[in-house]
Amino acid sequence: MADADADTPQADQNTDTGAAARDGRRTARLTRQIGAFARRHGGAEGQIAYLGERGARIVLVGEDGTWGDLVAPSLAVAERAVTASGITVHESFDGEFAAKVRTGPYEWKRMAGIQVGNG
Numbered sequence: 001m002a003d004a005d006a007d008t009p010q011a012d013q014n015t016d017t018g019a020a021a022r023d024g025r026r027t028a029r030l031t032r033q034i035g036a037f038a039r040r041h042g043g044a045e046g047q048i049a050y051l052g053e054r055g056a057r058i059v060l061v062g063e064d065g066t067w068g069d070l071v072a073p074s075l076a077v078a079e080r081a082v083t084a085s086g087i088t089v090h091e092s093f094d095g096e097f098a099a100k101v102r103t104g105p106y107e108w109k110r111m112a113g114i115q116v117g118n119g
């Protein structure tokens with residue numbers, strides 16, 4: 001009897017199954033994090049930004065103006081997580097959605113530092 005070769009369809013199927021399981025766990029974790037953010041801040045809305053090979057950034061803005069972000073390993077995982085969380089997702093980060101963000105002293109200091117080369 002011959003040993004199973006790594007190039008056999010069975011090996012590919014196991015790899016695909018493992019990747020799908022990993023993506024499922026990542027999606028579930030991100031969904032929980034989005035839900036927790038929304039509960040802490042009276043609800044939330046979001047926007048997904050594709051980062052290339054690095055994945056996708058999920059920007060969250062709470063109803064109280066607090067904002068945060070999460071990084072998903074892929075655009076597909078990010079999209080599944082925001083859909084599962086039930087938040088409103090915007091196509092772009094502008095207009096009324098961007099106007100909801102409230103920045104504090106930390107953000108203003110960071111922005112000023114970047115402008116003068118101290119970031």
